[in-house]
Amino acid sequence: MADSPEEIQKSIRKYLWIGALLILFTIITVALSYVELPTHSLNILVGMIVATFKAALVALIFMHLNHERPLIYKVLAFTTVFALALFMLFIFTSGDPLVFEGF
């Protein structure tokens, strides 16, 4: 581990700030969900962007992915690709006889 006591000492304040930021963005997510955007799909999109940002904060700072060894990034690269493929699978339903008219 490259985490020297001095660096850990410094990161403690960072952890608290990130925690505060996460709470702030949670409040923003709740508030935004009550705002009527032109379509509900847009609400979902905005909500997911905020959630992804929050998830990135957790992964990068709390899970130390901002300074990790290359091997872990290699493993996670595969995970990311396959996870995105899973999320995109629904695109194939666009040819279904059932018509999807938006949320």
Added chain:
Amino acid sequence: MDIPYTVSARPDTGLYNAKIGIWLFLASEVMLFGGLFSSYIFLRVGADYHWPVHELNVTLGFINTLVLIASSVTVVMAWASLKLRRIGQFKLYMLITVLCAGVFMVNKTFEYKAKFEHYAVKLTDGTYLTGHLPEGYEIKFGEVGDLTLTVQARTSAIDADPVDYVLPFLAGGEARFKTEDGSEIELNETTFADLREKALAKAATEGKNNAAIKLVPTSPLAFKAKPGKILGYNATTMTFRDGSIATGKLTDDSMVLEVDGVDTRSVPDAEKSLAWNAGYLGDAWKKAFVENRDHHLKAFEEKYGDRRDPKKSATLQKEAFFMHLHSATPEAGHGDDHGEKKAAAGAPAEHGDAHHAHHPVVKIDKKDIAFYSNFTPKLNTYYAIYFTLTGLHGLHVVAGALVLAYFLFMDGRRLRENPEHLANRVEVGGLFWHFVDLVWIFLFPLLYLL
């Protein structure tokens, strides 16, 4: 044998082994939850009903989000404290983390319990009434004339077993019967075995594989059972799941519901919904509904004009056509204008028994009920994926909390003798804990808000 590289990094990977292990595990966890999130997308895109938005208790979900974020901060602080050998702080942060997990699960229990006790009744015209069943829902059957048990000589899926499938539903009267040969018995395991043996012996002489035992009650007899616990019924017979048939009279199969919501979104003309029938909610509530609906439609029209199609606004549809009832009569509640605001602060009618008295109670005819269920996976695909995702996530919370609690309470020797090893363990446990938080960051908006 000692596991190598638990403290120091392995030269070729630059990491201690447990860290590679946890990341590989988390990678597979991403696939597990990813598959379920993918299912969520499929179910939502293919839903043929109004996908619930803001239907769960947002306040409770919000509190749980804060609790998980706080625990994520404390678990990383626990690790940092241990790295700096501040043992007291490490223990404190770890304890807070475990307590947070406890708070999360307690909240989850309240949330689940409210769902189990809350019912949705789909009427035959597509209207949904939501509410509580103060008396449960049971088919009442009385004036039992006789009870016919059909026993089988060979092993059969349906074979008379009155002790397990008939007598539990006795609701008045004693299980005393007159048999065909005129003797009087109390029906129980022993007397039934006896009856069965005699009936089958007689059937064997006639070359038959089964025999019917006819019993006539000696005193007035009644049954009551949940519809799912019996095979079926009509006006004059009730068939139990062991094939036993009672003749008599159907006393009551209507459902008493304390209504806290009327959802007319699937009805072509909301004003003609069955819910407004005289025997049900009636004209007064219909008037309140129409006022509420028109109020919301007008406000929407004023705000957006032609720019938005009211039929495409899920929020408007919900506000205008899904009325929440907060009082026993519409006058007492001043319509529903304030209802939506209350609903926004937290799902109504799920705060506890105290509120139940403030709802109209209706008696719904069986013929008007198309389907009913509590808010469980049986109701619709939303609740199916809600319970699957939050249930699996809850299991992860419990598992993570157990691991972290182990490091806190059971790993004292390692803390004294090899704190650097414990720090690595805490980091690995913490990585799992952050992952659990990360999943919730997506679950909360997807299930509660959007």
